[in-house]
Amino acid sequence: MTSPKDLLQKWIGDRAGTERPWLEEQLATLAVPGAPERDLHLFLGFAPRRLGKADLALGPEDLADADAAHPAWQPGDWSVDGAARVLGLLTYNGERRFAETFKDLRRTADAAEMIALYRGLPLYPEPESLHFEVGEGLRSNLKPVFEAIAHNNPYPRDHFDEHRWNHMILKALFIGAALGPITGLQERTNPELARILVQYARERWAAGRPVMEELWPLVSPFAETPEIRAQLDRARAEGRVIEEFVS
Amino acid sequence: MMLIDPHAHMISRTTDDYEAMAAAGVVALIEPAFWLGQPRTFVGTYVDYLSTIVGWERFRAGQFGIRHYCTVGLNSKEANNEELAEGVMEWLPRFALKEGVVAIGEIGYDEQTALEDKYFRLQLTLAKDLGLPVMVHTPHRDKKQGTSRSMDVCEEMGLDPSMVIIDHNNEETVGEVLQRGYWAGFSIYPSTKMGNARMVELLKQYGGERIIVDSACDWGISDCLGVAKTAQLALQSGVPEAVVRAVCYGNALAAYGQSGQMKESDWLSPPAIDQRTLYEGNSILRGGREPVIEEPGTQRRKGLTIE
Numbered sequence: 001m002t003s004p005k006d007l008l009q010k011w012i013g014d015r016a017g018t019e020r021p022w023l024e025e026q027l028a029t030l031a032v033p034g035a036p037e038r039d040l041h042l043f044l045g046f047a048p049r050r051l052g053k054a055d056l057a058l059g060p061e062d063l064a065d066a067d068a069a070h071p072a073w074q075p076g077d078w079s080v081d082g083a084a085r086v087l088g089l090l091t092y093n094g095e096r097r098f099a100e101t102f103k104d105l106r107r108t109a110d111a112a113e114m115i116a117l118y119r120g121l122p123l124y125p126e127p128e129s130l131h132f133e134v135g136e137g138l139r140s141n142l143k144p145v146f147e148a149i150a151h152n153n154p155y156p157r158d159h160f161d162e163h164r165w166n167h168m169i170l171k172a173l174f175i176g177a178a179l180g181p182i183t184g185l186q187e188r189t190n191p192e193l194a195r196i197l198v199q200y201a202r203e204r205w206a207a208g209r210p211v212m213e214e215l216w217p218l219v220s221p222f223a224e225t226p227e228i229r230a231q232l233d234r235a236r237a238e239g240r241v242i243e244e245f246v247s
Numbered sequence: 248m249m250l251i252d253p254h255a256h257m258i259s260r261t262t263d264d265y266e267a268m269a270a271a272g273v274v275a276l277i278e279p280a281f282w283l284g285q286p287r288t289f290v291g292t293y294v295d296y297l298s299t300i301v302g303w304e305r306f307r308a309g310q311f312g313i314r315h316y317c318t319v320g321l322n323s324k325e326a327n328n329e330e331l332a333e334g335v336m337e338w339l340p341r342f343a344l345k346e347g348v349v350a351i352g353e354i355g356y357d358e359q360t361a362l363e364d365k366y367f368r369l370q371l372t373l374a375k376d377l378g379l380p381v382m383v384h385t386p387h388r389d390k391k392q393g394t395s396r397s398m399d400v401c402e403e404m405g406l407d408p409s410m411v412i413i414d415h416n417n418e419e420t421v422g423e424v425l426q427r428g429y430w431a432g433f434s435i436y437p438s439t440k441m442g443n444a445r446m447v448e449l450l451k452q453y454g455g456e457r458i459i460v461d462s463a464c465d466w467g468i469s470d471c472l473g474v475a476k477t478a479q480l481a482l483q484s485g486v487p488e489a490v491v492r493a494v495c496y497g498n499a500l501a502a503y504g505q506s507g508q509m510k511e512s513d514w515l516s517p518p519a520i521d522q523r524t525l526y527e528g529n530s531i532l533r534g535g536r537e538p539v540i541e542e543p544g545t546q547r548r549k550g551l552t553i554e
Binding site: 041042045046048049053054055077079082107108109110111112113114115141142144147 | 294295297298301302303305306338341342344345346347507518519520521523524525
Protein backbone atom coordinates (compact mmCIF):
# COMPACT_ATOMS: atom_id res chain seq x y z
CA MET A 1 0.00 0.00 0.00
CA THR A 2 1.21 3.49 -0.84
CA SER A 3 1.48 6.00 2.00
CA PRO A 4 -0.33 9.35 1.88
CA LYS A 5 3.04 11.08 1.65
CA ASP A 6 4.05 9.03 -1.40
CA LEU A 7 0.71 9.71 -3.04
CA LEU A 8 1.03 13.46 -2.47
CA GLN A 9 4.55 13.43 -3.82
CA LYS A 10 3.43 11.63 -6.96
CA TRP A 11 0.39 13.85 -7.55
CA ILE A 12 2.29 17.09 -7.03
CA GLY A 13 5.33 15.91 -8.95
CA ASP A 14 3.12 15.04 -11.92
CA ARG A 15 1.72 18.57 -11.86
CA ALA A 16 4.93 20.47 -11.12
CA GLY A 17 6.10 20.78 -14.73
CA THR A 18 9.44 22.57 -14.90
CA GLU A 19 9.39 23.05 -11.11
CA ARG A 20 9.76 19.34 -10.50
CA PRO A 21 13.53 19.50 -9.83
CA TRP A 22 12.93 22.37 -7.38
CA LEU A 23 10.27 20.34 -5.60
CA GLU A 24 12.47 17.29 -5.31
CA GLU A 25 15.43 19.29 -4.08
CA GLN A 26 13.29 21.03 -1.46
CA LEU A 27 11.82 17.78 -0.21
CA ALA A 28 15.29 16.26 0.07
CA THR A 29 16.40 19.28 2.13
CA LEU A 30 13.37 19.04 4.42
CA ALA A 31 13.93 15.33 5.00
CA VAL A 32 17.42 15.80 6.45
CA PRO A 33 17.27 15.00 10.20
CA GLY A 34 17.37 18.21 12.22
CA ALA A 35 16.68 20.43 9.20
CA PRO A 36 16.27 24.08 10.27
CA GLU A 37 12.68 25.33 10.52
CA ARG A 38 13.60 28.18 8.21
CA ASP A 39 13.77 25.67 5.35
CA LEU A 40 10.20 24.66 6.10
CA HIS A 41 9.03 28.29 6.28
CA LEU A 42 10.61 29.03 2.92
CA PHE A 43 9.11 25.95 1.32
CA LEU A 44 5.64 26.80 2.61
CA GLY A 45 6.05 30.38 1.36
CA PHE A 46 7.30 29.39 -2.08
CA ALA A 47 4.88 26.51 -2.70
CA PRO A 48 2.10 28.61 -4.31
CA ARG A 49 4.63 30.86 -6.06
CA ARG A 50 6.42 27.94 -7.67
CA LEU A 51 3.65 25.39 -8.11
CA GLY A 52 0.59 27.58 -8.60
CA LYS A 53 -2.82 27.39 -7.00
CA ALA A 54 -4.69 25.21 -9.47
CA ASP A 55 -7.00 22.48 -8.24
CA LEU A 56 -5.27 19.16 -7.66
CA ALA A 57 -8.12 17.69 -9.74
CA LEU A 58 -7.69 14.05 -8.74
CA GLY A 59 -9.39 11.26 -10.67
CA PRO A 60 -11.53 8.45 -9.20
CA GLU A 61 -8.55 6.11 -9.02
CA ASP A 62 -6.49 8.66 -7.12
CA LEU A 63 -9.32 9.13 -4.65
CA ALA A 64 -9.57 5.37 -4.20
CA ASP A 65 -5.82 5.30 -3.54
CA ALA A 66 -6.26 8.07 -0.98
CA ASP A 67 -8.98 6.16 0.83
CA ALA A 68 -6.81 3.04 0.87
CA ALA A 69 -3.78 4.96 2.15
CA HIS A 70 -5.72 6.49 5.03
CA PRO A 71 -9.33 5.57 5.82
CA ALA A 72 -11.74 8.27 4.61
CA TRP A 73 -9.00 10.66 3.49
CA GLN A 74 -10.74 12.73 0.78
CA PRO A 75 -8.40 15.19 -0.95
CA GLY A 76 -10.93 15.74 -3.75
CA ASP A 77 -11.06 19.52 -3.38
CA TRP A 78 -7.42 20.12 -2.46
CA SER A 79 -5.28 22.54 -4.45
CA VAL A 80 -1.75 21.91 -5.69
CA ASP A 81 -0.14 24.43 -3.35
CA GLY A 82 -2.19 23.26 -0.37
CA ALA A 83 -1.25 19.65 -1.02
CA ALA A 84 2.40 20.65 -1.41
CA ARG A 85 2.31 22.40 1.95
CA VAL A 86 0.96 19.28 3.64
CA LEU A 87 3.60 17.22 1.86
CA GLY A 88 6.30 19.61 3.08
CA LEU A 89 5.06 19.27 6.63
CA LEU A 90 4.93 15.46 6.41
CA THR A 91 8.43 15.39 4.94
CA TYR A 92 10.01 17.82 7.38
CA ASN A 93 12.29 16.13 9.87
CA GLY A 94 13.05 18.84 12.42
CA GLU A 95 14.14 18.64 16.02
CA ARG A 96 10.97 19.81 17.73
CA ARG A 97 7.88 17.70 18.21
CA PHE A 98 5.38 17.90 15.41
CA ALA A 99 2.74 19.64 17.50
CA GLU A 100 5.15 22.42 18.45
CA THR A 101 6.13 23.04 14.85
CA PHE A 102 2.48 22.97 13.85
CA LYS A 103 1.53 25.48 16.53
CA ASP A 104 4.21 27.87 15.39
CA LEU A 105 3.09 27.60 11.76
CA ARG A 106 -0.57 28.08 12.65
CA ARG A 107 0.18 31.22 14.66
CA THR A 108 1.62 33.01 11.66
CA ALA A 109 -0.33 31.38 8.84
CA ASP A 110 -2.08 33.32 6.12
CA ALA A 111 -5.60 32.21 5.26
CA ALA A 112 -4.65 29.77 2.50
CA GLU A 113 -1.91 28.24 4.63
CA MET A 114 -4.31 27.79 7.51
CA ILE A 115 -6.71 25.90 5.27
CA ALA A 116 -3.92 23.65 4.00
CA LEU A 117 -2.56 22.99 7.51
CA TYR A 118 -5.96 21.87 8.78
CA ARG A 119 -6.84 19.82 5.73
CA GLY A 120 -3.76 17.73 6.45
CA LEU A 121 -4.90 16.82 9.98
CA PRO A 122 -5.70 13.14 9.38
CA LEU A 123 -2.18 12.54 8.06
CA TYR A 124 -0.04 14.00 10.83
CA PRO A 125 1.86 12.03 13.49
CA GLU A 126 0.57 12.00 17.10
CA PRO A 127 -2.90 13.27 16.17
CA GLU A 128 -4.01 13.58 19.80
CA SER A 129 -1.27 16.11 20.47
CA LEU A 130 -3.02 18.61 18.17
CA HIS A 131 -6.09 18.94 20.40
CA PHE A 132 -5.55 22.62 21.24
CA GLU A 133 -4.58 23.55 17.68
CA VAL A 134 -7.72 21.96 16.28
CA GLY A 135 -9.78 23.88 18.82
CA GLU A 136 -8.26 27.13 17.60
CA GLY A 137 -9.26 26.25 14.04
CA LEU A 138 -12.82 25.41 15.04
CA ARG A 139 -13.12 28.71 16.87
CA SER A 140 -11.88 30.59 13.79
CA ASN A 141 -14.19 33.11 12.22
CA LEU A 142 -12.81 32.18 8.83
CA LYS A 143 -15.48 29.83 7.54
CA PRO A 144 -13.12 28.06 5.11
CA VAL A 145 -10.74 27.32 7.99
CA PHE A 146 -13.58 25.78 10.00
CA GLU A 147 -14.61 23.81 6.92
CA ALA A 148 -11.04 22.63 6.37
CA ILE A 149 -11.48 20.70 9.63
CA ALA A 150 -15.17 19.84 9.39
CA HIS A 151 -15.58 18.90 5.74
CA ASN A 152 -14.26 15.82 3.96
CA ASN A 153 -11.89 15.24 6.83
CA PRO A 154 -11.94 12.07 8.97
CA TYR A 155 -10.00 13.69 11.82
CA PRO A 156 -13.09 14.87 13.78
CA ARG A 157 -14.80 11.48 13.46
CA ASP A 158 -11.67 9.68 14.60
CA HIS A 159 -10.42 12.00 17.34
CA PHE A 160 -13.11 14.35 18.67
CA ASP A 161 -14.80 13.64 21.99
CA GLU A 162 -18.55 13.99 22.12
CA HIS A 163 -18.56 17.57 23.37
CA ARG A 164 -16.27 18.85 20.62
CA TRP A 165 -18.12 16.84 18.00
CA ASN A 166 -21.47 18.24 19.03
CA HIS A 167 -20.26 21.79 19.06
CA MET A 168 -18.71 21.38 15.62
CA ILE A 169 -22.09 20.27 14.26
CA LEU A 170 -23.87 23.14 15.96
CA LYS A 171 -21.36 25.72 14.73
CA ALA A 172 -21.67 24.34 11.20
CA LEU A 173 -25.41 24.99 11.32
CA PHE A 174 -24.80 28.37 12.85
CA ILE A 175 -22.41 29.65 10.19
CA GLY A 176 -24.16 28.02 7.26
CA ALA A 177 -21.59 25.29 6.61
CA ALA A 178 -23.21 22.21 5.08
CA LEU A 179 -23.53 19.10 7.25
CA GLY A 180 -23.42 16.68 4.32
CA PRO A 181 -19.63 16.76 3.81
CA ILE A 182 -18.90 15.99 7.49
CA THR A 183 -17.29 12.55 7.69
CA GLY A 184 -19.05 10.24 10.15
CA LEU A 185 -22.05 12.54 10.49
CA GLN A 186 -24.65 9.85 11.05
CA GLU A 187 -22.51 7.34 12.90
CA ARG A 188 -21.44 9.84 15.55
CA THR A 189 -24.82 11.36 16.33
CA ASN A 190 -25.79 10.97 19.99
CA PRO A 191 -28.60 11.78 22.44
CA GLU A 192 -26.95 14.97 23.68
CA LEU A 193 -26.53 16.23 20.12
CA ALA A 194 -30.18 15.43 19.41
CA ARG A 195 -31.19 17.45 22.46
CA ILE A 196 -29.02 20.40 21.39
CA LEU A 197 -30.39 20.31 17.85
CA VAL A 198 -34.01 20.26 18.90
CA GLN A 199 -33.32 23.19 21.19
CA TYR A 200 -31.61 24.96 18.32
CA ALA A 201 -34.63 24.31 16.09
CA ARG A 202 -36.88 25.84 18.74
CA GLU A 203 -34.74 28.99 18.79
CA ARG A 204 -34.91 29.25 15.02
CA TRP A 205 -38.70 28.88 15.04
CA ALA A 206 -38.97 31.51 17.76
CA ALA A 207 -36.97 33.90 15.58
CA GLY A 208 -39.21 33.17 12.60
CA ARG A 209 -36.33 31.64 10.67
CA PRO A 210 -36.27 28.36 8.75
CA VAL A 211 -34.74 25.24 10.28
CA MET A 212 -32.22 23.40 8.14
CA GLU A 213 -33.77 20.07 7.27
CA GLU A 214 -30.44 18.32 7.35
CA LEU A 215 -30.40 18.37 11.14
CA TRP A 216 -33.40 16.03 11.53
CA PRO A 217 -31.64 12.80 10.49
CA LEU A 218 -29.31 13.43 13.45
CA VAL A 219 -32.28 13.69 15.80
CA SER A 220 -34.42 10.88 14.47
CA PRO A 221 -32.53 7.94 16.07
CA PHE A 222 -33.47 9.43 19.44
CA ALA A 223 -36.99 10.55 18.62
CA GLU A 224 -38.49 8.13 21.11
CA THR A 225 -36.42 9.21 24.11
CA PRO A 226 -38.78 10.99 26.52
CA GLU A 227 -37.21 14.44 26.51
CA ILE A 228 -36.89 14.69 22.73
CA ARG A 229 -40.25 13.15 22.15
CA ALA A 230 -41.85 15.78 24.39
CA GLN A 231 -40.13 18.56 22.48
CA LEU A 232 -41.21 17.16 19.13
CA ASP A 233 -44.80 16.71 20.30
CA ARG A 234 -44.82 20.28 21.45
CA ALA A 235 -43.53 21.44 18.07
CA ARG A 236 -46.22 19.48 16.26
CA ALA A 237 -48.87 20.93 18.56
CA GLU A 238 -47.60 24.38 17.56
CA GLY A 239 -48.07 23.42 13.95
CA ARG A 240 -44.40 23.06 13.04
CA VAL A 241 -43.84 20.79 10.11
CA ILE A 242 -40.87 18.53 10.56
CA GLU A 243 -40.42 16.77 7.25
CA GLU A 244 -38.33 13.93 8.57
CA PHE A 245 -41.07 12.79 10.91
CA VAL A 246 -44.06 13.12 8.61
CA SER A 247 -45.38 9.57 8.32
CA MET B 248 -13.95 52.20 -13.69
CA MET B 249 -12.05 49.62 -11.62
CA LEU B 250 -10.12 51.21 -8.78
CA ILE B 251 -7.31 50.15 -6.46
CA ASP B 252 -6.77 51.78 -3.08
CA PRO B 253 -3.10 51.03 -2.43
CA HIS B 254 -3.07 52.35 1.14
CA ALA B 255 -5.98 51.52 3.43
CA HIS B 256 -5.84 50.41 7.09
CA MET B 257 -8.98 48.29 6.91
CA ILE B 258 -8.35 46.70 10.30
CA SER B 259 -9.73 49.99 11.67
CA ARG B 260 -12.73 50.22 9.34
CA THR B 261 -16.27 48.90 9.36
CA THR B 262 -18.12 46.62 6.98
CA ASP B 263 -20.03 49.68 5.79
CA ASP B 264 -16.74 50.96 4.44
CA TYR B 265 -16.05 47.72 2.63
CA GLU B 266 -19.52 47.87 1.09
CA ALA B 267 -19.08 51.49 0.06
CA MET B 268 -15.65 50.85 -1.44
CA ALA B 269 -16.85 47.85 -3.41
CA ALA B 270 -19.85 49.83 -4.63
CA ALA B 271 -17.58 52.67 -5.73
CA GLY B 272 -15.51 50.33 -7.88
CA VAL B 273 -12.61 49.36 -5.59
CA VAL B 274 -11.56 45.86 -6.69
CA ALA B 275 -8.35 45.61 -4.69
CA LEU B 276 -6.64 47.37 -1.83
CA ILE B 277 -3.36 47.25 0.05
CA GLU B 278 -3.19 47.32 3.83
CA PRO B 279 0.20 48.55 5.01
CA ALA B 280 1.37 47.41 8.42
CA PHE B 281 1.37 50.45 10.65
CA TRP B 282 0.93 51.88 14.11
CA LEU B 283 -2.42 51.15 15.74
CA GLY B 284 -2.67 54.41 17.65
CA GLN B 285 -1.85 52.50 20.82
CA PRO B 286 1.80 51.40 20.89
CA ARG B 287 2.45 47.69 21.13
CA THR B 288 4.58 46.68 24.08
CA PHE B 289 5.05 42.97 23.33
CA VAL B 290 6.54 41.35 20.25
CA GLY B 291 3.69 38.84 20.37
CA THR B 292 1.02 41.45 19.84
CA TYR B 293 2.91 42.73 16.82
CA VAL B 294 3.17 39.18 15.45
CA ASP B 295 -0.56 38.66 15.91
CA TYR B 296 -1.23 41.96 14.14
CA LEU B 297 0.80 40.81 11.15
CA SER B 298 -1.07 37.48 11.21
CA THR B 299 -4.33 39.43 11.24
CA ILE B 300 -3.53 41.42 8.13
CA VAL B 301 -2.35 38.37 6.17
CA GLY B 302 -5.22 36.22 7.46
CA TRP B 303 -8.45 37.53 8.91
CA GLU B 304 -8.51 40.94 7.23
CA ARG B 305 -7.76 39.39 3.86
CA PHE B 306 -10.68 37.04 4.35
CA ARG B 307 -12.96 39.83 5.54
CA ALA B 308 -12.26 41.91 2.43
CA GLY B 309 -12.82 38.88 0.22
CA GLN B 310 -16.35 38.56 1.58
CA PHE B 311 -17.11 41.92 0.03
CA GLY B 312 -15.57 41.05 -3.29
CA ILE B 313 -12.45 43.12 -2.67
CA ARG B 314 -9.01 41.60 -3.05
CA HIS B 315 -6.87 42.39 -0.05
CA TYR B 316 -3.09 42.67 -0.14
CA CYS B 317 -0.77 43.95 2.51
CA THR B 318 2.70 45.18 3.25
CA VAL B 319 4.62 44.04 6.32
CA GLY B 320 7.15 46.06 8.23
CA LEU B 321 8.18 47.77 11.42
CA ASN B 322 6.77 51.29 11.34
CA SER B 323 8.88 54.30 12.22
CA LYS B 324 7.13 55.14 15.50
CA GLU B 325 7.54 51.69 17.02
CA ALA B 326 11.09 51.43 15.69
CA ASN B 327 11.93 53.66 18.64
CA ASN B 328 11.15 50.83 21.08
CA GLU B 329 14.39 48.92 20.60
CA GLU B 330 13.37 45.75 22.43
CA LEU B 331 10.17 45.50 20.41
CA ALA B 332 11.98 46.41 17.21
CA GLU B 333 14.59 43.68 17.62
CA GLY B 334 11.87 41.10 18.19
CA VAL B 335 9.80 42.21 15.21
CA MET B 336 12.83 42.11 12.93
CA GLU B 337 13.28 38.42 13.76
CA TRP B 338 9.73 37.61 12.63
CA LEU B 339 9.53 39.83 9.56
CA PRO B 340 11.23 37.51 7.05
CA ARG B 341 8.58 34.86 7.72
CA PHE B 342 5.76 37.26 7.01
CA ALA B 343 7.38 38.74 3.93
CA LEU B 344 6.68 35.54 1.99
CA LYS B 345 3.02 35.21 2.96
CA GLU B 346 0.42 35.20 0.25
CA GLY B 347 -0.60 38.68 -0.85
CA VAL B 348 2.34 40.50 0.74
CA VAL B 349 3.25 43.03 -1.95
CA ALA B 350 5.93 45.13 -0.24
CA ILE B 351 7.92 45.88 2.87
CA GLY B 352 6.22 48.86 4.45
CA GLU B 353 5.19 51.26 5.52
CA ILE B 354 8.64 52.11 6.80
CA GLY B 355 10.69 55.27 7.04
CA TYR B 356 10.95 58.19 9.43
CA ASP B 357 8.73 59.77 12.04
CA GLU B 358 10.98 61.95 14.21
CA GLN B 359 14.08 60.99 12.20
CA THR B 360 15.85 59.39 15.18
CA ALA B 361 18.89 57.12 15.09
CA LEU B 362 16.77 54.04 15.85
CA GLU B 363 14.32 54.88 13.07
CA ASP B 364 17.27 55.18 10.73
CA LYS B 365 18.71 51.84 11.85
CA TYR B 366 15.54 49.83 11.30
CA PHE B 367 14.67 51.64 8.07
CA ARG B 368 18.01 50.54 6.65
CA LEU B 369 17.69 46.97 7.91
CA GLN B 370 14.27 46.67 6.31
CA LEU B 371 15.46 48.15 3.03
CA THR B 372 18.08 45.40 2.97
CA LEU B 373 15.42 42.78 3.66
CA ALA B 374 13.28 44.10 0.78
CA LYS B 375 16.27 44.08 -1.54
CA ASP B 376 17.21 40.51 -0.56
CA LEU B 377 13.67 39.28 -1.15
CA GLY B 378 13.07 41.29 -4.33
CA LEU B 379 10.09 43.08 -2.80
CA PRO B 380 8.98 46.67 -3.42
CA VAL B 381 9.09 49.15 -0.53
CA MET B 382 6.38 51.51 0.68
CA VAL B 383 7.95 54.51 2.36
CA HIS B 384 5.99 56.54 4.89
CA THR B 385 7.25 60.11 4.77
CA PRO B 386 7.12 62.04 8.03
CA HIS B 387 4.35 64.47 8.92
CA ARG B 388 6.85 66.88 10.47
CA ASP B 389 9.88 68.21 8.62
CA LYS B 390 8.37 66.47 5.63
CA LYS B 391 10.42 67.90 2.82
CA GLN B 392 13.78 67.09 4.32
CA GLY B 393 12.50 63.75 5.65
CA THR B 394 11.38 62.81 2.15
CA SER B 395 14.71 63.72 0.55
CA ARG B 396 16.56 61.82 3.27
CA SER B 397 14.36 58.74 2.77
CA MET B 398 15.33 58.63 -0.89
CA ASP B 399 19.01 59.26 -0.10
CA VAL B 400 19.01 56.26 2.22
CA CYS B 401 17.18 54.05 -0.29
CA GLU B 402 19.90 54.82 -2.81
CA GLU B 403 22.67 54.30 -0.27
CA MET B 404 21.25 50.88 0.47
CA GLY B 405 21.27 50.05 -3.22
CA LEU B 406 17.55 50.07 -3.98
CA ASP B 407 16.27 50.77 -7.45
CA PRO B 408 13.86 53.77 -7.29
CA SER B 409 11.42 51.85 -9.51
CA MET B 410 10.94 49.44 -6.59
CA VAL B 411 10.14 52.19 -4.09
CA ILE B 412 6.85 54.01 -3.52
CA ILE B 413 7.28 57.27 -1.61
CA ASP B 414 3.91 57.91 0.00
CA HIS B 415 2.09 60.87 1.56
CA ASN B 416 3.47 63.41 -0.89
CA ASN B 417 2.31 66.99 -1.29
CA GLU B 418 3.00 69.89 -3.67
CA GLU B 419 6.34 70.53 -2.00
CA THR B 420 7.76 67.01 -2.27
CA VAL B 421 6.37 65.55 -5.49
CA GLY B 422 8.76 67.25 -7.92
CA GLU B 423 11.91 65.75 -6.43
CA VAL B 424 10.33 62.31 -5.95
CA LEU B 425 9.32 62.04 -9.60
CA GLN B 426 12.54 63.56 -10.86
CA ARG B 427 14.58 60.95 -8.96
CA GLY B 428 12.59 58.12 -10.54
CA TYR B 429 10.43 56.98 -7.61
CA TRP B 430 6.71 56.28 -7.55
CA ALA B 431 4.88 59.13 -5.83
CA GLY B 432 1.93 58.24 -3.62
CA PHE B 433 -0.67 60.79 -2.51
CA SER B 434 -2.91 60.13 0.46
CA ILE B 435 -6.22 61.92 0.13
CA TYR B 436 -7.03 63.13 3.62
CA PRO B 437 -9.97 65.38 4.33
CA SER B 438 -8.58 68.80 5.25
CA THR B 439 -5.02 67.79 6.17
CA LYS B 440 -2.49 66.06 3.94
CA MET B 441 -4.08 66.35 0.53
CA GLY B 442 -7.62 67.07 -0.63
CA ASN B 443 -9.43 65.86 -3.73
CA ALA B 444 -9.33 69.25 -5.42
CA ARG B 445 -5.61 69.79 -4.75
CA MET B 446 -4.94 66.31 -6.12
CA VAL B 447 -6.77 67.11 -9.34
CA GLU B 448 -4.64 70.25 -9.78
CA LEU B 449 -1.52 68.12 -9.34
CA LEU B 450 -2.73 65.67 -11.98
CA LYS B 451 -3.24 68.56 -14.38
CA GLN B 452 0.30 69.73 -13.71
CA TYR B 453 2.18 66.42 -13.60
CA GLY B 454 0.02 64.04 -15.64
CA GLY B 455 -0.27 60.42 -14.56
CA GLU B 456 3.18 58.94 -14.83
CA ARG B 457 4.29 57.19 -11.61
CA ILE B 458 1.64 58.99 -9.53
CA ILE B 459 -0.51 56.85 -7.24
CA VAL B 460 -3.61 58.02 -5.36
CA ASP B 461 -4.63 56.35 -2.08
CA SER B 462 -7.02 57.02 0.79
CA ALA B 463 -4.74 56.05 3.70
CA CYS B 464 -7.98 55.57 5.61
CA ASP B 465 -7.31 54.44 9.17
CA TRP B 466 -8.59 54.97 12.73
CA GLY B 467 -8.49 58.76 12.37
CA ILE B 468 -10.72 61.11 10.42
CA SER B 469 -10.24 59.81 6.91
CA ASP B 470 -12.28 58.81 3.92
CA CYS B 471 -12.26 55.29 2.53
CA LEU B 472 -13.70 56.70 -0.71
CA GLY B 473 -10.73 59.01 -1.24
CA VAL B 474 -9.65 57.26 -4.42
CA ALA B 475 -13.17 57.01 -5.86
CA LYS B 476 -13.95 60.65 -5.18
CA THR B 477 -10.67 61.84 -6.63
CA ALA B 478 -11.27 59.76 -9.75
CA GLN B 479 -14.73 61.23 -10.16
CA LEU B 480 -13.64 64.80 -9.59
CA ALA B 481 -10.68 64.41 -11.94
CA LEU B 482 -12.91 63.10 -14.72
CA GLN B 483 -15.39 65.93 -14.16
CA SER B 484 -12.52 68.42 -14.26
CA GLY B 485 -11.38 67.23 -17.67
CA VAL B 486 -8.38 65.14 -16.67
CA PRO B 487 -8.02 62.52 -19.42
CA GLU B 488 -9.52 59.16 -18.55
CA ALA B 489 -6.23 57.39 -19.24
CA VAL B 490 -4.53 59.54 -16.60
CA VAL B 491 -7.27 58.85 -14.05
CA ARG B 492 -7.09 55.14 -14.78
CA ALA B 493 -3.31 55.20 -14.32
CA VAL B 494 -3.26 57.02 -10.99
CA CYS B 495 -6.27 55.26 -9.47
CA TYR B 496 -5.59 51.75 -10.76
CA GLY B 497 -2.82 50.96 -13.22
CA ASN B 498 0.18 52.53 -11.51
CA ALA B 499 -0.49 50.85 -8.17
CA LEU B 500 -0.85 47.53 -9.97
CA ALA B 501 2.41 48.10 -11.86
CA ALA B 502 4.35 49.22 -8.78
CA TYR B 503 3.17 46.59 -6.30
CA GLY B 504 2.73 43.94 -8.98
CA GLN B 505 6.54 43.82 -9.05
CA SER B 506 6.19 41.60 -5.97
CA GLY B 507 4.64 38.88 -8.15
CA GLN B 508 1.82 38.75 -5.59
CA MET B 509 -0.74 41.03 -7.21
CA LYS B 510 -2.20 40.41 -10.64
CA GLU B 511 -5.27 41.69 -12.45
CA SER B 512 -6.40 38.08 -12.89
CA ASP B 513 -6.73 37.84 -9.08
CA TRP B 514 -10.02 39.73 -9.34
CA LEU B 515 -10.94 39.21 -12.99
CA SER B 516 -10.52 35.42 -13.04
CA PRO B 517 -9.62 34.12 -9.58
CA PRO B 518 -8.42 30.52 -9.14
CA ALA B 519 -11.18 28.00 -8.40
CA ILE B 520 -9.76 27.29 -4.96
CA ASP B 521 -10.08 30.95 -4.02
CA GLN B 522 -13.64 31.14 -5.28
CA ARG B 523 -14.54 28.17 -3.10
CA THR B 524 -12.88 29.56 -0.03
CA LEU B 525 -11.45 33.04 0.18
CA TYR B 526 -13.08 35.30 -2.34
CA GLU B 527 -16.82 35.65 -2.42
CA GLY B 528 -17.08 37.79 -5.50
CA ASN B 529 -20.11 39.96 -4.99
CA SER B 530 -21.81 38.04 -2.21
CA ILE B 531 -21.85 39.57 1.24
CA LEU B 532 -22.30 37.19 4.13
CA ARG B 533 -22.97 37.74 7.77
CA GLY B 534 -24.05 35.13 10.32
CA GLY B 535 -27.82 34.94 10.09
CA ARG B 536 -28.13 37.12 7.02
CA GLU B 537 -28.87 35.75 3.60
CA PRO B 538 -26.18 36.51 1.03
CA VAL B 539 -26.67 39.54 -1.17
CA ILE B 540 -25.74 38.67 -4.72
CA GLU B 541 -25.20 41.29 -7.37
CA GLU B 542 -24.59 40.95 -11.03
CA PRO B 543 -20.83 40.83 -11.63
CA GLY B 544 -19.53 44.19 -12.72
CA THR B 545 -22.43 46.16 -11.30
CA GLN B 546 -20.98 49.24 -9.69
CA ARG B 547 -23.20 51.59 -7.79
CA ARG B 548 -21.54 54.86 -8.56
CA LYS B 549 -24.52 56.89 -7.56
CA GLY B 550 -24.47 58.66 -4.24
CA LEU B 551 -20.82 59.69 -4.25
CA THR B 552 -20.43 63.16 -2.92
CA ILE B 553 -17.41 65.35 -3.34
CA GLU B 554 -16.32 67.34 -0.34
